[in-house]
Amino acid sequence: MRRIYKICSASAWREAERQGVYRGSADDTRDGFIHFSTALQVAETARKHFFGQTGLFLVEVDADALGDALRWEPSRNDELFPHLYGDLDLGVVTAVRDMHARSDGYHDIPELTP
Template structure:
């Protein structure tokens, strides 16, 4: 198994749990795919897109369970990022972490499986 990660407001994730599927954030919907990060990319993603935000979850997902809808595409720093073209089946979720916000606006990133 190989994990990828999604940072998501807790309120949006709770709504996804009620609906049984995650369709993405407003940015994901605008871009046409759900943005994910690898373990090595999470900290920079948190700083770049979520700095100062609280009430966030970090969702660990089994990339192997996503099939052909998951594509690896070049993005920030010319690195390959996982992009899901479609809805996220909650059955692929491995773990949900609370992403704690520090007083300086950065986040405590848990130790993650690559």
């Protein structure tokens, strides 16, 4: 099983749990897909898009279970990033972790499985 990761606010994730589906952030809606990162991309994504933010979750997803709705497309530094064209079914989520913000604005990133 390949894993991909989504950083989102705890409040947005709790709402997804209530609804049974995650539809993405405002940025995701604007871009037409849900942005994910690989294990190797999470730290840079956190630094670039979530620096200094608290109350975040790191959501781990079974990429293989997403089928054709998941596309690998070039983004930052021409790296391929996973983009989900559609809603995220919570049944493919394998873990949800707190992302602890440090006093310097960076986040402690747990050891992740690719």
